[in-house]
């Protein structure tokens with residue numbers, strides 16, 4: 001855990017990045033308006049990124065307010081470490097374990113809000129050295145935390161075509177998953193696949209039906225990234241532990257960027273706001289015995305036209321808000 005009291009306030013985006021690797025926060029005002037109901041409350045931002053949301057949360061808190069910020073990426077934490085604010089505690093780790101961080105900080109069960117702005121940040125996508133993008137050539141890595149697990153090059157080298165196809169289909173919804181997986185396995189017999197452009201070219205050549213306005217490797221890159229970082233598993237576990245970590249009346253705010261994530265969030269909020277649905281038929285039961293734990297707040301929100309114009313990456317963002325009942 002990093003806790004900085006004395007450094008100077010970093011400018012928006014921090015100083016640890018090159019200016020061309022900045023991140024523009026999505027749905028910034030809407031998310032923070034929904035999240036911060038009590039200026040003296042304790043909040044948790046599970047996805048610090050470059051701290052746009054975290055800084056906005058801090059600006060809404062009074063002297064007694066607290067913020068715990070988590071990220072799994074050491075580059076994000078380097079930016080967080082530059083923020084001089086005694087109300088902020090920065091933790092390296094995954095948001096699926098946010099309850100553990102809340103516990104360590106003595107606020108488990110009493111958080112006033114949890115924010116998850118999931119997926120990758122712009123600096124992760126834009127820096128070719130991170131290996132996330134088919135647009136820029138770099139080493140195939142795609143790990144949000146490059147110090148743990150295996151990178152994409154290693155995964156491609158050691159995975160059989162059935163498993164590869166499953167990943168492309170499940171996490172990329174790629175129709176030609178099998179054909180692409182077989183082409184990758186054939187190509188790696190010739191030479192190891194170690195660069196993003198190399199993989200993008202193999203997928204491009206194998207893909208029989210390019211979608212308009214979309215690079216043919218888009219779905220495969222997305223799938224590998226989601227798989228290697230266990231993004232859906234992380235989100236699923238984070239929703240459960242966030243609910244336990246909130247106090248009654250606390251808010252859960254989740255911003256997601258593709259339908260697989262949004263589906264998880266939508267179902268979770270729906271199920272928790274219905275309560276126990278498997279009770280015996282005809283059993284007399286009062287509303288308060290249904291064990292409803294969340295209530296949705298408003299409808300799913302998307303970025304405005306002007307936000308999408310200014311930041312095209314906000315186009316696919318969906319934000320859902322829920323409040324803890326008990």
Ligand SMILES: C[S@@+](CC[C@H](N)C(=O)[O-])C[C@H]1O[C@@H](n2cnc3c(N)ncnc32)[C@H](O)[C@@H]1O
Nearest residue numbers: 025047049050051052053071072073094095234
């Ligand atoms: C979209 S960015 C967040 C941007 C941030 N809200 C801002 O305003 O700068 C997502 C961040 O979450 C981090 N992240 C993604 N999945 C994570 C996980 N399971 N645990 C911890 N951090 C995660 C990524 O490393 C990335 O820095």
